[in-house]
Amino acid sequence: MSLRAVSFKGFETVRKVWRLNIPAPRTIRAHLQNFECNPGIIPEVLEALRIKSRTMDDYSKICGIAFDEMSLDSRYLLDKSQDMIISHGKAQAVMIRGLVSNWKQPIFYEFDTPMTKGILLDLVIKMEAIGFKVHSTTSDFGADNQSLWKSMGIDDHSTSFCNPADNSRRVHVFADVPHMLKLIRNHLIDDGLQTFSGTTINLETIQTLILANGNEMRLCPHLTHNLIQLTKAERMRVQF
Numbered sequence: 633m634s635l636r637a638v639s640f641k642g643f644e645t646v647r648k649v650w651r652l653n654i655p656a657p658r659t660i661r662a663h664l665q666n667f668e669c670n671p672g673i674i675p676e677v678l679e680a681l682r683i684k685s686r687t688m689d690d691y692s693k694i695c696g697i698a699f700d701e702m703s704l705d706s707r708y709l710l711d712k713s714q715d716m717i718i719s720h721g722k723a724q725a726v727m728i729r730g731l732v733s734n735w736k737q738p739i740f741y742e743f744d745t746p747m748t749k750g751i752l753l754d755l756v757i758k759m760e761a762i763g764f765k766v767h768s769t770t771s772d773f774g775a776d777n778q779s780l781w782k783s784m785g786i787d788d789h790s791t792s793f794c795n796p797a798d799n800s801r802r803v804h805v806f807a808d809v810p811h812m813l814k815l816i817r818n819h820l821i822d823d824g825l826q827t828f829s830g831t832t833i834n835l836e837t838i839q840t841l842i843l844a845n846g847n848e849m850r851l852c853p854h855l856t857h858n859l860i861q862l863t864k865a866e867r868m869r870v871q872f
Contacts, residue, residue, distance in 0.1 A: 633660055665713075671742045673758060681728075681737060682762035692733040696768035697755060699726040699740075699747050700808070701776065720744055728759060731767060746776035749783050753796045760797035768804045772811035781805065818867055821860055835860060 636643045636657065646652050655663075668676055685693060706721040720743035729736035740755060756766045771777045784793050792802040819825065824834030838860055845851055 633664070636660055673740050673755065674738070677737060677739050678758060678762055681739075681759075681764070685763040688733075690765075692730060692735070693764045694731045695728050695759065695764050695766055696731050696770060696806075697726060697728055697752070697759070697766060698770040698808075699724065699752075700771060701725075701746070701774065704743075726755060728764070728766075747771070747780050749780060752780070752784075756795060756803060757797050760795070765801075766795065766797075766803055767801070768806055770806045770808055772808040814867075814869075817859075821862070 635646065635654075640657075643654075643657070647654050647656070668674075701722050701724050704720050704723055706719055708717050708719045710716075711718050722744050724740075724742045724745050724747060725738060726740035726747075727736055727738050739759075740751075742751075745751075752769065759766050773781075781787070786793065786805050792804040795801040795803050816825075820833065820838070821835050824832050824837075826832050838855075841852065842855055842857060842860075845855060
């Protein structure tokens with residue numbers, strides 16, 4: 633299953649070219665159907681993390697929670713596994729990831745549900761209960777998340793909250809850097825930016841720089857018109 637998840641071509645090479653005795657993709661799909669993955673906190677994932685934590689050192693258990701909301705196709709669809717018609721406009725996904733070692737794992741998802749103080753604190757408690765140390769949360773600053781941080785007393789002067797599982801530690805709040813860079817770019821294109829010295833940098837400044845950029849010897853090799861001539865959909869994309 634791990635090989636199939638990493639690369640379908642690699643899986644088929646091992647099975648058909650190397651002729652190793654491994655199950656067919658259909659057999660693997662049949663096994664995966666028995667794995668419960670219902671909306672909310674996923675207990676099976678938490679149990680897998682608890683078992684994995686036994687082989688991890690203390691530094692590897694230092695982690696952070698990242699969450700984001702994504703848009704879905706809201707057309708009505710038939711869920712054959714539950715024999716019901718479903719339609720959802722958004723999905724809230726939460727991932728836990730190592731801050732010292734390189735690992736990550738989705739632990740929660742829900743449809744049409746913004747992140748709330750109760751959900752977030754419960755996730756921290758659940759991760760702490762199985763041996764992990766949560767030190768941070770990361771998200772964009774959309775309207776729903778701004779309401780979340782306001783409810784938790786987060787502002788420019790207070791950027792952390794008390795860990796609900798350990799009063800001696802705090803959980804630090806971080807803005808999603810690619811999302812912030814996207815907002816800065818859009819603001820630069822729309823309204824311009826003013827430096828501390830009073831100089832204004834705006835769309836006209838960038839266009840002048842692109843024209844003076846040259847062909848072979850470029851001042852800014854990656855600066856092109858494509859970065860400032862954006863459609864409405866492209867303005868919302870985060871690609872860094």
